[in-house]
Amino acid sequence: AQSVTQLDSQVPVFEEAPVELRCNYSSSVSVYLFWYVQYPNQGLQLLLKYLSGSTLVKGINGFEAEFNKSQTSFHLRKPSVHISDTAEYFCAVSLMNRDDKIIFGKGTRLHILP
């Protein structure tokens, strides 16, 4: 069975500082990997995804993530955060060539400090 672990439930960071949100997954087969963002009182929006190819994936709003197969990780990074990045971030995994489910991590709440 697949699982996703987001190691930090909350991450405080000062405005304009860099941030890394950690995600590790477990699967015996190849997977697709996703990061979603949820702004306060809104639905989930796709930030970026890894399907294949280059292990460094760039997404919206200046975020990027790197797929590391040996460490089964897919950490999300941004070099300089803004107050508007305050949100909850979800890492997710789905099986390649499967029709159904995405497994979500429990989320990491990003707090931007002025």
Place this chain on the structure above:
Amino acid sequence: DAGITQSPRHKVTETGTPVTLRCHQTENHRYMYWYRQDPGHGLRLIHYSYGVKDTDKGEVSDGYSVSRSKTEDFLLTLESATSSQTSVYFCAIRRDRGDTDTQYFGPGTRLTVL
């Protein structure tokens, strides 16, 4: 924008009453999903559908039923609501064409069971 709407957006009800939440999509994709979101749990799959009258259970299906009589509508019913079903409910779709690997989410329904 994946053309997903959810209704109602907010609902307060009493324990023991039936509740139906509606998810509507405008693009006629086959796959639709219902999730619930609770603090510390991320998103958990309740039920999903892969076509009209074709549905299957997710990891937290107890106490919920679904119906899909038209491609565009996926209904989630709580036959007899309980306080443990107080949650935010999200509908999602997966496209049949193009980026078929990604789920796109509606705005959510906040349900409170008193």
